[in-house]
Amino acid sequence: MLKKPRQFLDDLLNAHSPSGFEARCARVWLDYLQPIADEVLTDAYGNAFAVLNPKGSPVVMFEGHSDEIGLMVTYIDEEGYLWVSQIGGVDPKMLPGKRVILHTPEGPLNGVIGAMAPHMQDPKTREQSAKMTDIYIDIGAANKKEAVKLVTVGTPATIDHGPVALLGDTLAARSCDNKIGVWSAAEGLRRYKELKKGQACIIAAAHIQEEVGLVGAGMGAFRWNPDVALVVDVTNAVDYPDTDPKLRNKIKMGEGPALRIGPACHPVVMERLEKVAKTLKINLQRVPIPGRSGTNANAIYPARQGIPTGILSTPNRYMHSPSETINLKDLDQIPTLMARFAADLKKGEKFTVHRGGRK
Ligand SMILES: [Zn+2]
Numbered sequence: 001m002l003k004k005p006r007q008f009l010d011d012l013l014n015a016h017s018p019s020g021f022e023a024r025c026a027r028v029w030l031d032y033l034q035p036i037a038d039e040v041l042t043d044a045y046g047n048a049f050a051v052l053n054p055k056g057s058p059v060v061m062f063e064g065h066s067d068e069i070g071l072m073v074t075y076i077d078e079e080g081y082l083w084v085s086q087i088g089g090v091d092p093k094m095l096p097g098k099r100v101i102l103h104t105p106e107g108p109l110n111g112v113i114g115a116m117a118p119h120m121q122d123p124k125t126r127e128q129s130a131k132m133t134d135i136y137i138d139i140g141a142a143n144k145k146e147a148v149k150l151v152t153v154g155t156p157a158t159i160d161h162g163p164v165a166l167l168g169d170t171l172a173a174r175s176c177d178n179k180i181g182v183w184s185a186a187e188g189l190r191r192y193k194e195l196k197k198g199q200a201c202i203i204a205a206a207h208i209q210e211e212v213g214l215v216g217a218g219m220g221a222f223r224w225n226p227d228v229a230l231v232v233d234v235t236n237a238v239d240y241p242d243t244d245p246k247l248r249n250k251i252k253m254g255e256g257p258a259l260r261i262g263p264a265c266h267p268v269v270m271e272r273l274e275k276v277a278k279t280l281k282i283n284l285q286r287v288p289i290p291g292r293s294g295t296n297a298n299a300i301y302p303a304r305q306g307i308p309t310g311i312l313s314t315p316n317r318y319m320h321s322p323s324e325t326i327n328l329k330d331l332d333q334i335p336t337l338m339a340r341f342a343a344d345l346k347k348g349e350k351f352t353v354h355r356g357g358r359k
Contacts, residue, residue: 001332005187008032009163009331012179016101016108016158018070018087019212022046025066029182029206036190037204043223047216048206052189056201058227058349060342061307062188062335063217064181065210065233065296068174069320071100071157073137076148080141082111086132087156088211089320093129098322099160100137104150111137111157161322169254169328176324180314180331181232182206188230188338198343210296217296221303228269228308228351230338233295234324235260235287235313248287251315254327256283257334258313264293264301266308268351273310276341282333287313308351312337 001009008028017025026048030040037050048066069088076082082102086092096115101108114136118126137157141147163173173179189204203224207216210233221229238245239252251258259265259273277284292298293311301309312334317325 013163019067022066050204052202061226061229062185063205066206073155080147082137092132111139159322172325177234184232187335191339199347214299217299221300231297234316237315258285260311262289264297269310
């Protein structure tokens with residue numbers, strides 16, 4: 001991966017953006033795209049967009065979601081402990097003992113999630129894992145009076161796990177889901193421009209609030225009504241202990257990006273992505289998702305009269321944990337594929353399914 005896009009990825013991973021509070025991520029993303037795109041803009045709720053070649057055709061959307069899972073303060077007790085609830089799909093058993101950052105109006109504030117010392121647990125609690133109602137944050141406040149000077153009910157928090165390099169091309173961080181998606185949308189636009197041969201208009205989108213119900217993507221799809229959309233999000237790698245390949249195939253980190261197969265994925269878009277991947281010698285792993293895709297595709301493809309959509313993913317170990325792990329080579333191939341996909345489209349090209357159905 002080139003130095004600048006690699007730094008951009010770290011900057012996105014360091015921009016904490018729990019659902020509903022995506023501005024930090026959007027700012028990093030827009031700063032990167034401002035000198036590249038013809039126009040950058042945001043909407044009422046904080047979706048961020050970059051437009052390249054606005055008069056081009058077809059209109060191609062490259063998208064990822066800018067939000068991540070997190071916590072929100074729900075109650076501050078007399079001792080100054082902050083009780084919290086989850087934003088999105090947080091697994092409470094991963095939380096005790098973690099460091100967190102509270103995102104207060106005055107700036108970031110450090111905290112830790114309380115964890116009962118093993119010596120003080122009775123044999124029964126030692127066997128149990130934490131429930132969400134057991135989770136509280138300790139900011140070191142002496143009491144409620146001191147805590148409320150800095151934190152209010154509604155303050156969001158995220159786990160303080162920035163990006164770290166593991167062996168080879170492996171990277172671990174909180175919020176790879178889905179900083180890799182907004183990264184790919186931006187890089188896809190940049191690489192498309194570099195190819196200097198496409199007719200298409202590119203809309204790169206960093207959509208808000210995916211983790212709480214695919215919200216921003218519906219707004220973006222309505223606004224731009226693209227002819228085709230490529231959604232980028234993580235997919236579960238099935239290559240670590242105790243994972244079972246029978247459900248979703250043996251998806252491995254380091255063996256290339258993954259293409260989702262299922263009702264959300266337009267057959268002609270998928271076919272085209274596979275063809276372009278073959279030309280570029282990119283190995284695409286196949287993830288069968290026979291129901292809902294679990295991505296923004298499910299907000300985009302049913303929008304308007306139906307928007308032909310494809311889903312590309314980096315295999316991801318430990319999804320929704322503080323140490324989401326990906327392979328940088330898998331990731332780097334995604335925007336290359338997106339750019340070439342768009343560049344190969346003919347002016348005015350539409351994706352239609354032959355006589356109303358899949359073969
Ligand atoms: Zn995601």
